[in-house]
Amino acid sequence: MTSQPDARPAAGGANGQAKPLRSAAWFGSPDDVTGGGLRAFSHRSRMRQLGYLPEEHLGKPVIAILNTWSDINPCHMHLRERAEQVKRGVWQAGGFPLEFPVATLSETFQKPTPMLYRNLLSMETEELLRSYPVDGAVLMGGCDKTIPALLMGAASAGLPALVVPSGPMLRGHHRGKTLGSGTDLWAYWDEFRAGRISECEMSQVECGLARSPGHCMTMGTASTMTAAAEAMGMALPGSSAIPAVDSAHHRMAAAAGLRIVGLVEEDITPAAVMTREAFEDAAATVLSLGGSTNALIHLIAVAGRLGVPFSLEDFDAIGRRVPVLADVRPVGAHLMEDFYYAGGLPSLLRQLNEIPGALHPDRPTVAGHSFAGYFADAEIHGPAIRRHDDALYEEGGVTVLHGNLAPGGAVIKHLAAAPELLRHTGPAVVFDSYTQLREGIDDPAHAITKDTVLVLRGAGPLGGPGMPEYGMLPIPAYLLEKGVTDLVRISDARMSGTSYGTCVLHIAPESHAGGPLALVRTGDLITLDVQQRLLQLNVDPAELAERRLAWRPPEPVSTRGYGALYSEHVTQADQGCDFDFLASPGLNPVPDPH
Numbered sequence: 001m002t003s004q005p006d007a008r009p010a011a012g013g014a015n016g017q018a019k020p021l022r023s024a025a026w027f028g029s030p031d032d033v034t035g036g037g038l039r040a041f042s043h044r045s046r047m048r049q050l051g052y053l054p055e056e057h058l059g060k061p062v063i064a065i066l067n068t069w070s071d072i073n074p075c076h077m078h079l080r081e082r083a084e085q086v087k088r089g090v091w092q093a094g095g096f097p098l099e100f101p102v103a104t105l106s107e108t109f110q111k112p113t114p115m116l117y118r119n120l121l122s123m124e125t126e127e128l129l130r131s132y133p134v135d136g137a138v139l140m141g142g143c144d145k146t147i148p149a150l151l152m153g154a155a156s157a158g159l160p161a162l163v164v165p166s167g168p169m170l171r172g173h174h175r176g177k178t179l180g181s182g183t184d185l186w187a188y189w190d191e192f193r194a195g196r197i198s199e200c201e202m203s204q205v206e207c208g209l210a211r212s213p214g215h216c217m218t219m220g221t222a223s224t225m226t227a228a229a230e231a232m233g234m235a236l237p238g239s240s241a242i243p244a245v246d247s248a249h250h251r252m253a254a255a256a257g258l259r260i261v262g263l264v265e266e267d268i269t270p271a272a273v274m275t276r277e278a279f280e281d282a283a284a285t286v287l288s289l290g291g292s293t294n295a296l297i298h299l300i301a302v303a304g305r306l307g308v309p310f311s312l313e314d315f316d317a318i319g320r321r322v323p324v325l326a327d328v329r330p331v332g333a334h335l336m337e338d339f340y341y342a343g344g345l346p347s348l349l350r351q352l353n354e355i356p357g358a359l360h361p362d363r364p365t366v367a368g369h370s371f372a373g374y375f376a377d378a379e380i381h382g383p384a385i386r387r388h389d390d391a392l393y394e395e396g397g398v399t400v401l402h403g404n405l406a407p408g409g410a411v412i413k414h415l416a417a418a419p420e421l422l423r424h425t426g427p428a429v430v431f432d433s434y435t436q437l438r439e440g441i442d443d444p445a446h447a448i449t450k451d452t453v454l455v456l457r458g459a460g461p462l463g464g465p466g467m468p469e470y471g472m473l474p475i476p477a478y479l480l481e482k483g484v485t486d487l488v489r490i491s492d493a494r495m496s497g498t499s500y501g502t503c504v505l506h507i508a509p510e511s512h513a514g515g516p517l518a519l520v521r522t523g524d525l526i527t528l529d530v531q532q533r534l535l536q537l538n539v540d541p542a543e544l545a546e547r548r549l550a551w552r553p554p555e556p557v558s559t560r561g562y563g564a565l566y567s568e569h570v571t572q573a574d575q576g577c578d579f580d581f582l583a584s585p586g587l588n589p590v591p592d593p594h
Contacts, residue, residue, distance in 0.1 A: 019265075019267045021059070021060075021061060021062070021135050021264075022133070022134070022135045022159070023057075023061070023062040023133040023134060023135050024059070025133070025593040025594075026039075026040065026043045026133035026593040027040055027043055027044055027047070027057070027058055027133065028040035028041075028044070029058075029059075036594075037594060039593060039594045040593075040594070043133070043593075044058075056096060057096040060094060060095055060096045061094070061095040061096065061135040061136060061261050061264040061265065062095070062096050062098060062133055062134045062135050062136075063090045063095045063096065063097045063098065063134065063135065063136050063137065063138060063257070063260050063261065063264070064098055064100050064128065064129060064132065064134040064136070064137040064138070065083050065086050065087065065090075065097055065098065065099045065100065065137075065138045065140065066100050066102045066125060066128065066137055066138065066139050066140060066150060067079055067080070067083050067099055067100065067101055067102065067140045068102055068103070068104045068105070068121075068140060068141040068143070068146045068150075069083070069101070069104065069140070070104035070106070072104070072106055072109055073104045073105075073106040073108075073109075073143060074106070074108060074210065074213065075106070075107070075108075075142055075143035075166055075169075075213075075214060075215040075216075075222065076104060076106075076140075076141065076142065076143060076146075076166050076213075077213045078166070078213040078214070078244055078245070079140050079141075079166060082140065082164065082166075082249070082250070082253040083099050083140065083253075085250050085251075085253035085254045085257070086138050086140070086164060086253045086254065086256055086257040087099070087257060088254050088257060089253070089254040089255060089256060089257020089258040089259075089260075090138075090257040090258070090260065090261060091257075092254075092257070092258055093257065093258045093259075093260075093261035093262065094261060095136075095257075095260070095261040095264070097257065098132075098134065100128055100132075102121060102124050102125060102128065103117065103120060103121045103124055104143075104146075105117055105118065105121060105143060105144070105145040105146050105149065106143060107143050107144045107145070107221075107222075107496075112464055112465065112466055112468050113464060113466045113467065113468035113469060114143075114144065114145045115145055115464075115466045115467050115468070115469075115494065115577070116464070116465055116466025116467075116563075116566060117145070117466075117562075118145040118148060118149045118152075118298075118301075118577075119149070119152075119566070119570070119577075119578060119579050119582065120149075120562060121145070121146065121149035121150070121153070122148075122149040122150070122152035122153040122156070122305075122578075122582070123153065123582070124153065125139070125149065125150055125152070125153025125154060125157065126152075126153040126154075126156040126157045126588075129153070129154065129157035129159050129161075130157050130588070130590060130591070131591055133593065134159065135159065135160070135264045136159055136160035136161060136260050136261070136263055136264040137154060137157075137159055137160070137161040137260070138161070138162060138163075138164055138256055138257065138260050139151070139154055139161055139162065139163045139164065140163075140164045140166070141163075141164075141165075141166060142165050142166025142167060142214070142215045142222050142226055142244075143166070143215050143222055144215075144220070144221035144222050144225065144294065144497075145298075147163065147165070147222075147225040147226055147228075147229055147298075148225060148298035148299075148301060148302055150163065151163070151229065151234065151270070151274075151302045152301055152302050152305050152578070152582075154270050155270045155271065155274060155302060155305040155306050156305050156582065156588075158269055158270065158271065159269065160260065160263035160264045160266075160267065160268055160269055160270075161234075161260075161263075161269075161270055161366075162234060162235060162236070162256055162259060162260055162263060162366040163226070163229045163230075163234050163235040163239075164235070164239070164252070164253055164256045165226035165229065165230070165235055165239055165240045165242075166213075166214060166215055166222075166226075166244055167214050167215070167226075167241075167242050167243055167244035167245075167246070167249050168214045168215055168216065168217040168222070168223055168241065168243055168244065168335075168336035168337065168340075169181065169210060169211070169212045169213060169214030169215065169216070169217050169243070169244060169245075170211060170212040170214070170217065170243060170245065170337060171217055171335045171337050171338075172184065172208050172209045172210065172211060172217075173208050173211070174204060174205050174208040174209075175201075175204070178335065179205070179208055179209050180216075180217060180218040180329045180330075180335050180498070181209050181210050181216040181217060181218060181220075181498065182216050182218055182220050182330075182496050182497075182498020182499065183218045183220075183329045183330045183498045183499070183500065184205075184209065185209060185498075186472065186498075186499060186500070188202065188205050190475070190480055190485070193474075193477045193480055194477060194480035194481050195481065212243075212244065212245050213244045213245060214243060214244030214245065215244075216497075216498055217243075217335045217336040217337060218328065218329045218330060218335060218336070218497075218498045219289055219290055219291055219292070219326060219328040219329065219330065219331070219332075219336070219497065219498075220292055220496060220497035220498035221292040221294040221295070221496065221497035222497075223240075223241070223289075223291070223328075223336055223497075224286055224289060224291035224292040224294070224295045224497055225292075225294075225295060225298060226239075226240040226241075227240045227241070227285055227286070227289055227291070227345050228282040228285060228286055228291075228295055228298075228299060230345050230374070231278075231281050231282045231284075231285035231286075231345065231349065232273065232274055232278040232279065232281065232282045233273045233274075233278055233363065233364065233365025233366055233367070233371055233374075234270065234273055234274065234365075234366055235256075235366070236252060236255055236256060236259060236366070236367055237346055237367055237373065237374040237375075238252075238344050238345065238346050238374075239252045239256075240344070240345055241336055241339055241340040241344040241345055242340060242344070243336070243337055243340060246340075259366065259367070259368070262368060263366055263368075266368065268364070268366065268368075270306070271306055272364055273364055273365055273366055274302065274303075274306055274308070275308070275363060275364075276308050276309070276310070277360035277363045278360075278363060279299060279302075279303050279308055279310045279314075280314070280318065280360065281359050281360055281363075281371065282295075282299055283295075283299060283310075283314060283315050283318045283319075284318050284322045284352060284358055284359060284396075285345070285348075285349065285352070286299075286396075286398075287315070287318060287319045287322050287324070287396025287397055287398060288322050288323065288324055288325050288326065288348060288352050288396065289324070289325075289326040289328070289348070289397070290324045290326055290328065290330075290331035290332060290392070290393075290396075290397035290413075290415055290416075291397065291398075291497065292413075292496075292497025293398055293411045293412075293413050293494070293495065293497070293505055293506065294494055294497055295497075296312060296315050296398065296400075296411055296506070297494070297506065297573055297576055297577055298576070300312075300574075300575065300576035301576030301577060301578040301583070302576075303576075304575070304576050304578055304583040305578070305582065305583065307585060311574070312400045312409045312411070312574055313400065315398065315400060316399065316400035316533070318396065319395060319396030319397075319398060319399065319400075320395055320396070321355070321357070321358070321395075322352065322355065322358050322395075322396050323355070323386075323388065323391030323392070323393060323394050323395065323396070324386075324391055324392045324393040324395075324396060324397050324415065325348050325351050325352060325385060325386045325387075325388065325391055325392065326339060326348060326384065326385060326386075326392070327383060327384050327385070327386055327392050328384055329498075330416050330497075330498060330499065330500045331392070331393075331397055331413075331415040331416055331500075332384070332392055333383075334383065334384035335384075338382060338383075338384040339384040339385065341381065341382055341384075342380060342381050342382030342383065342384040342385045343378055343379060343380050343381050343382070343385055344378075345374075346374055346375040346378035347375070347378040347379060347380045347381070347385050348385050349374060349375035349378070350375040350376070350378040350379075351380070351385070351386070351387055351388040352388065353372075353375060354388040355388055359371070393415055397413055397414070397415040397416075398411055398412070398413055398414070399411065399412050399414045399530050399533060400533065401504065401528075401530070401533050401534060401535040402533060402534070402535065403527075403534045403535040403536040403537075404516060404536055404537055405490075405507065405516050405517065405520070405526065405535045405536060405537040406504075406507045406508060406515075406516075406517075406535045407508075407509070407515075407516065408507075408508030408509050408515070408572060408573070408574040409506070409508055409573075409574045410490070410504050410505065410506055410507045410508065410535055411504070411505050411506050412502070412503065412504045412505065412528075412530060413500075413503070414530045416499070416500035416501065417486065417500075417501060417502035417503070417530075418485070418486035418501075418502055421486060421487070421488050421502040421528070422502070422528070422529075422530040422531070423528070423529050423530065423531065424451075424453075424488050424502075424527070424528050425525055425526065425527040425528075425538070426451040426452055426453045426488060426525065426526065427451070427452060427453065427522075427523050427524065427525055427526075428452075428453050428454075428455045428520055428521070428522055428523065428524045428525070428526050429446050429447075429448055429452050429453070429454055429455065429522050430455045430457070430520055430521060430522045431454075431455065431456050431457075432457060432458050433456075433458045433459075434456065434458075434459055434468070434470045434493075437456055437470075437473060437474070438474075441473075441474050441475075441476055442476050442477045442478065444476075444478060446476075448476050448479065448487075449479075450479065450484045450487065452487060452488075453487070453488045453489070453490060453526045453528070454473045454487055454488070454489040454490070455489075455490055455491070455517070455520055455526070456470060456471075456473055456489070456490075456491035456492075456493060457491065457492055457510075457511035457512075457517045457518060457520070458492075458511055458512060458554070459471075459491055459492055459493035459510075460492035460493065460507075460508075460509075460510025460511065460512055460513070460515075460572070460573065461510060461570045461571075461572060461573065461577050462510060462512035462513055462556075462557070462567055462570065463492065463510055463511060463512035463554070463557070464493065464557075465557045465558065465563060465566060465567065466566070467492070467493060467494050467506075467510075467573065467577060468493055468494070469493065469494050469495050469496045469499075470491060470493040470494075470495070471489070471491045471493040471494055471495030471499070471503050471505040472489070472495045472496065472499040472500070472501055472503050473487075473489040473491065473503070475487055486501050486502050487501075487502065488502045488504070488526075488528055489501065489502065489503045489504065490503075490504040490505075490507065490517075490526070490528075490535070491503075491504070491505060491507065492506070492507045492508070492510035492511055492512075492515070492517055492573075493505060493506075494506060494573075502528075504528060504535060506573040506574070507535075507573075508572045508573045508574040509572050510572065510573070512553070512554055513572065514551065514553065516537060516544070518551055519537075519539075519544055519547040519548060519551065520537060521547075524537060524538065524539050525537075525538040525539075526538065565579075566579075569581055571583065
């Protein structure tokens with residue numbers, strides 16, 4: 001059997017005493033119609049205007065359902081319906097649900113990248129929860145940036161909260177083959193560019209890649225971050241891998257509605273759940289899944305909101321001691337549907353827990369019991385999950401690099417790279433923007449060979465702007481035609497978690513901030529050595545010093561609006577790309593409802 005979310009509430013609140021409801025400060029006492037003064041009377045009057053009876057909400061936990069549904073987000077196209085199931089659970093538990101539409105960050109459509117707007121959604125989440133009469137929150141999302149944004153905002157707001165993951169879509173199909181969104185998109189597109197696939201077949205692939213509601217069914221950023229939320233204890237056990245259209249997903253949404261009322265009654269906040277140990281377990285889970293490199297940025301950002309120290313070095317240390325146990329694309333063979341029916345995340349966690357020191361089973365979670373309860377009885381039922389003594393790979397799927405080209409660090413998903421390129425020195429061919437790259441990559445004048453190190457700059461948090469997923473740089477068509485399928489590629493960009501190849505990403509500081517990447521010239525030799533955790537520009541320091549003197553900062557991409565705010569306050573990749581004023585301690589008082 002597959003794992004089912006557990007919504008059974010823990011008994012009683014802290015010390016058996018019910019904490020006064022935050023929402024009561026807006027509405028007054030249910031036993032005193034004129035209590036609370038003019039403002040409380042006004043608030044109750046407006047609730048009557050909305051059609052709510054006093055018995056429906058007065059004295060009950062008010063639950064905000066933050067819904068990232070929209071007509072242009074296919075990953076969340078079913079969340080309007082799921083919100084109704086969450087409400088059903090809240091009502092059953094004696095709470096009062098209110099649905100709030102919040103920004104939808106659609107990875108498939110929003111440009112230049114939804115990463116530019118992750119912090120905006122986090123701010124919206126924090127301020128909605130702070131400014132309205134709510135006692136707890138259900139966070140509904142799944143598409144790449146929504147889960148970290150919602151967690152960041154909820155962490156800052158400090159109210160009880162839990163995540164309802166949107167779930168992966170069904171597997172794709174094409175001419176008897178199983179397709180994985182993202183991963184097979186890149187593969188088929190390269191085959192098309194090489195002239196081995198017709199336009200007619202590509203139109204068929206177009207219709208077969210993504211064929212149901214839900215996020216990517218490969219181990220991309222969405223599957224990685226929903227799994228991380230579950231591993232931190234911020235989502236119900238077994239919830240992250242349920243396919244979006246499976247009836248278990250309906251039941252999980254209702255279970256989340258039941259459980260959030262218990263969280264309010266027990267006053268269990270995100271800070272109580274997302275501890276240092278929780279972030280260590282999330283990192284171990286991500287690495288054991290062969291998950292997305294984007295998780296490193298997002299988990300550092302969430303930890304920063306709580307004042308929990310967490311860094312790239314923590315990821316690298318954890319990655320050396322945990323194996324890859326998920327046989328899921330792009331580093332494995334299967335898809336998220338297979339992973340779920342093999343037992344889902346609880347089954348992988350139980351295997352991971354067999355490795356001494358890999359997890360912290362005794363820490364608290366939103367389920368009302370310890371993390372050990374997430375996986376205690378889980379069993380493996382299929383090949384998408386490996387036993388701890390039969391790992392897919394002996395070490396985690398992401399490596400952190402340092403060197404004179406990345407003093408703040410860089411990352412590589414080495415398991416998705418060509419093994420022969422993991423130790424490589426070659427001459428750089430440099431592109432200063434993604435537009436320049438896209439327009440020039442097939443030009444033979446660049447003389448790109450299998451030994452070339454492709455370099456893209458101007459694609460970081462400032463330069464992108466927003467650090468778009470440009471990091472899987474295209475290979476020239478004339479090399480694809482010769483059978484060359486991978487090159488060493490480095491950039492200050494990110495890449496989709498569904499991508500693959502020898503791609504060094506997140507170089508910090510980025511070129512727009514004056515990082516050493518800004519000084520690289522075509523023809524310079526660059527060394528990548530994953531075993532030694534090294535990324536080195538082989539240029540004499542005196543020459544680099546001269547180049548530094550000649551370098552001038554690029555003009556800001558935006559000089560007004562949100563883009564200007566972003567450019568003025570975003571941190572670099574190794575610090576989570578959060579806004580400095582959100583990641584720092586300080587005062588943001590709860591408003592006086594009166």
